[in-house]
Structure formats: structure tokens, C-alpha cells
Amino acid sequence: MEDIRKEMRDLRRDFDYGTLDVKDVPENPFELLKSWLDDAVKMKIKDANAFVLSTAVNGQPDARVVLIRDITEKGIHFYTNYGSKKSKELAANPKASVNIFWPDLDRQIRMTVEVKKLPESLSDDYFATRPRMSQIGAWASAQSEELESREKLEENLAALEKQFEGKEVTRPEFWGGFELTPSYFEFWQGRPSRLHDRVIYEGNGSAWTTKRLYP
Ligand SMILES: Cc1cc2nc3c(=O)[nH]c(=O)nc-3n(C[C@H](O)[C@H](O)[C@H](O)COP(=O)(O)O)c2cc1C
Numbered sequence: 001m002e003d004i005r006k007e008m009r010d011l012r013r014d015f016d017y018g019t020l021d022v023k024d025v026p027e028n029p030f031e032l033l034k035s036w037l038d039d040a041v042k043m044k045i046k047d048a049n050a051f052v053l054s055t056a057v058n059g060q061p062d063a064r065v066v067l068i069r070d071i072t073e074k075g076i077h078f079y080t081n082y083g084s085k086k087s088k089e090l091a092a093n094p095k096a097s098v099n100i101f102w103p104d105l106d107r108q109i110r111m112t113v114e115v116k117k118l119p120e121s122l123s124d125d126y127f128a129t130r131p132r133m134s135q136i137g138a139w140a141s142a143q144s145e146e147l148e149s150r151e152k153l154e155e156n157l158a159a160l161e162k163q164f165e166g167k168e169v170t171r172p173e174f175w176g177g178f179e180l181t182p183s184y185f186e187f188w189q190g191r192p193s194r195l196h197d198r199v200i201y202e203g204n205g206s207a208w209t210t211k212r213l214y215p
Pocket residue numbers: 047050063064065066067068078079080081084085086087143144
């Protein structure tokens with residue numbers, strides 16, 4: 001165990017997958033986001049659509065991983081339990097941040113976002129595409145509440161499977177999506193000797209300005 005401390009200090013690698021130049025990037029950051037996501041999916045990176053969502057209430061940040069389920073011209077969508085800790089934090093402060101890291105591509109994306117709930121119709125549409133057991137799982141979990149035992153969760157699941165037997169599983173009202181609308185993006189491409197390429201976009205959704213940052 002003591003060795004891990006030394007290993008942390010010595011773990012290092014050079015980043016040499018690619019380059020990023022502010023002169024070459026598209027005017028619209030969503031194009032670059034989609035193109036980098038596409039690269040990650042094509043490379044078959046595990047959980048290529050995963051990102052760290054950070055919330056902040058009363059000056060206390062909190063972070064967890066969720067999955068991008070859609071990208072529109074306005075923002076990215078993810079789904080969750082509206083009673084969860086993250087949802088309560090987003091209700092208290094709808095400003096959040098997003099971080100995506102793809103080690104195999106030496107790439108990181110950061111976004112500063114405003115968050116709002118998706119219309120119920122979109123949540124219904126997405127819920128209907130989920131595997132049946134995930135649909136029932138959404139009903140069975142009071143996400144972020146204390147759970148007395150694993151057995152309790154399994155009992156909930158078994159009771160719900162019975163309840164929905166032969167029936168369509170409808171979306172619980174306490175489960176749905178959020179739209180994250182960015183006003184700031186940073187695209188980071190790792191380069192050798194820590195001299196990374198960083199390009200930022202600032203804007204309001206229709207007009208964006210770009211800059212290169214020191215690494
Ligand atoms: C790869 C990965 C993907 C995840 N995707 C989601 C997701 O899309 N929605 C979700 O509610 N939780 C997802 N989770 C679980 C969350 O990280 C988190 O544990 C859960 O949402 C409870 O967070 P909260 O207590 O801050 O609300 C995912 C976790 C991992 C590791």
C-alpha cells in the first residue's frame with residue numbers, strides 16, 4: 001500500500017494523439033463537441049458519452065458521472081431521478097459544470113452550463129426507449145435516499161415487476177431529463193511535454209468568440 005504513494009508520483013505519460021489550433025476550429029462549438037464525441041464512439045471508448053457533472057450549493061461543489069443522451073443546437077441532455085441529490089442541488093442553483101475526459105484521445109472538454117428540466121414529452125420519449133428492467137429500476141430506486149439493505153432494493157424490484165406484469169412501464173413523474181446549455185467551452189488536446197493545446201469558446205448560443213489559452 002505504501003508503494004502506491006510513490007507510484008502516484010512516478011505515473012506519467014506523454015500526450016501525442018493529436019493537435020488543436022484555434023485557426024482550424026468550427027465557428028460553432030457544438031460541431032466540435034459532436035465531432036470529438038463521434039471520435040470517442042468510433043474508437044469504442046467505454047462510456048464515451050460519460051461526463052462529470054458538478055453542482056454547487058452554498059459554495060460547496062459536488063460531482064458525479066452521468067451520461068449524455070442527446071445533443072441539440074442548444075445543449076446536452078441527461079436523465080436522472082428528480083428527487084436525487086443532484087436534482088435538488090440543480091433546483092437550488094441551476095448553474096453547473098461539465099467535464100468529459102477521454103484518456104485514449106488525450107482530450108478533455110469543460111463546459112460552464114445553465115440547467116433546466118426537459119419538457120415531459122421528451123422525458124417520456126426517452127424513457128420509452130430504455131430497456132424494461134431499467135424502466136422498472138427507475139421506479140424501484142429513491143436515488144440518493146438512505147437504503148437499509150440491498151435486499152430492500154431487490155424486494156422493491158420484485159414487487160414492481162409483479163405490478164407491471166404484462167403492462168407497459170410508464171415513466172415515473174419523479175424521473176426525467178435535464179438540458180445543459182453551455183455559455184463557455186474549453187477543448188483540451190494533450191501535447192508532449194505538457195505543452196497542451198487549449199481552445200475556449202465564449203458566447204450566448206448564437207455568437208461565439210474563440211481564444212487559445214496557455215496550457
Ligand atoms: C459511467 C456512469 C454513468 C452514470 N450515468 C448516470 C446517469 O445518466 N444518470 C444518473 O442519474 N446517474 C448516473 N450514474 C450514477 C451517478 O454517478 C450518481 O451515483 C447518481 O446519479 C447519484 O448522484 P447524486 O446522489 O449526486 O444525485 C452514472 C455513474 C457512472 C459511473
